[in-house]
Amino acid sequence: MGELTKIYGRGLTFLFVGLVTIWILLMIVVPQIRMIERAFTFEDRGGETAMLALDIDHAYTEKFQIEQQLLTLQQQGSSGTKSSPAAPSPFTPSMTVPGAAPTAPGPGLAPSPSASPQNAMSAEERQAEAADLRSQIAALESRITDMEAQEDTSSGEAGMKERLSLDNFTTMSALHFKIFLMTLLYAFTVTVFAFVICYPVAYAAAMAESRNKLTLILIGLVIPYAINELLRIFSWVMILEKNGILNAFLDGIGIIDMSAGEGFRFVASNGAVFTVMVYAYVLFMVFPIYNTIDTLDKSQIEAARDLGASVWKIHTRVVIPHAKPGIAVGSIMTFMLSAGSIAAPEIVGRGMHPDWFSQLIYRRFFEADSWNQGSAYSLALLTACIIFILITMAIFKVGVKDIAK
């Protein structure tokens, strides 16, 4: 702090430190605390109060439906005199939703059979019908008032009992847990693929003597990354689709006949997801490795060769030990990114491949509408990733300082 004040002066230092503090607090600390809090808060969705809340929701739905029927009836009454009696209202049949009825408990809630189109209905009949519907609405309203009063006395405003517990984690189903483990395995596989592909590229780039070669390799890697990730993923879909470029190529060289409907469905498989992901994250693997190999004294490679070492020996004993920090950084980044990636499995997988945990988290949040369990799942993934980082650092015997280099 004193050092900073000396270099930048009081005002600027205050600004820097202030902004960094605000950034850390607002962008990291507060959201993380909120997420952890949610993760350890369990919403009891199967309990009495939850069921009550569900009943209230159903009652409201039903009331809305009956109101719609009533509205239709009144419209028919006013328009029946003007328009031709043969013209049926297109809304009437769809207004009655029989499918909604079985979920709604309670007596007198079955849809009135008289709601079916009856153009020949007389004015008297309509009025009787309307009166019936109105009485049904009144009954529902009183029921809702009762249930809401009961809810208010039994729980908080959310309508569900909340308590601190590990239940969000422990209630993870066997299927979800399997997906969680498989996702870690998939991410690890992607990392290994990325390493196998990137190490030779990074080595070649670092060893390139002529500047042009280096520029070419770097451009070939950097320019694709100027394109939005979604576009890159979709371009892979173009390639891998059944009517895509790869099948067209196979058609062109005569392996398959596309006009006869032949073709491989490359997309919607884990292979395709892996391919796209490796492509999406190669850069994060190539550059750290390239940077470390680039700092290796080239004469060490020559010395090893001069002493009779084979290519394998040169790499395992000289180059890879030197590149370890870069490999660790690249692996950590690739693993974290692929474990948390949602775009690639969603777009390329199309729901027809084994699920990734990130998709599951998304659905917990936005489809199951269970933010607490979503938070718990995210926290589990985050913890797994941190454990992976620590293990990687231990295996590569790399410290945080080496990585910072």
Place this chain on the structure above:
Amino acid sequence: MSGQDVELTGVSMTYPNGFTAVQPTDLTIKAGEFFSILGPSGCGKTTILRMISGFLDPTTGSIAIGGEPMIGIGPNHRPTALIFQSLALFPLMSVWENVAFGLEARGVSKTARRKRAEELLDLVALSDQEDKKPGELSGGQRQRVAVARALAVEPAVLLLDEPLSALDLKLRQHMRAELKDIQRKTEVTFIYITHDQGEALAMSDRVAVMNEGAIDQVASAEDLYNHPNTPFAATFVGEQNVFSGKVKTVANGHAQVETPHGMLLGMNKHGLSTGENAIVMVRPERIYLEDRKDRLGPLPNELNRIEARLQRRDLEGALINMYLDAAGHSVHVNLHNTGDATLGAQDDHMLLFTPDDTVVMRPGPMARDKA
């Protein structure tokens, strides 16, 4: 361990960009010899070394080691070991692992490797440092590790690429003696690349002087210094005062040259004849001051004489360096420090040097700045 001879026949090297680093060269290095290649940076000496070690393929010509042709054989399969200028020790391996790396590459068992590494570290007087990392050693110790590592693969030819250039003067002088000693013990052929004439002269059995991709002269250290054959060898090794002029008369292996400083008589090295352009060279330490000639014992009757005026007089310990001006031409003279503070201190001098110490050659390329 024993050395093998190295034979270069018509070897040349032209890089893809058209630069010719080495002109067609014939060179034979005898088994068990300490051979130096001396030249300024960029003269092609490192290229020759890399061709012998197998990292470069010559454009033309052939290389044989111990009679075996070497073209097309990679560096890992040649009976050579190279000590790099940067040493190129493996920083993540311990000292003994470094030394044993060549054996590891050959699949020798760990216990045998360790034993051999210890023997070699004994040879280079590093026996108690085997478990340290190279980074924990001093410059001279690292140097010795590099030598031990190269010797571990029992090479017939050890190639050294200016390995002492990173050391300070005292250590460098000490390592010269050690390298020479190791060479004598192991009888391996040493090919030593340097731009430092002191290193080359002190250690070598023979020295090749290289300039602009061509070998100028191959001779023993004494011969090279005392009887250089070319203006380049004469000026690159040691210092020379150079005067140019025209040959006036030729007699008894001597030539008399007319220069702006008067007639100078010297050994007619290139057999010049009357009327030819010539350069006359004499070393600074072979020039005497007239008023101090009593210290030299008898001088021949015939002496070259040049009048000069003192510009600067620097004491350099054992020597006194005098820089004089002879009719617009600067002359450098070395005097032995006799302890007399007035030695050569006056302004005007008559410089004397014997015809036998003076060399007359055909003009040619000369060493400009020596590093």
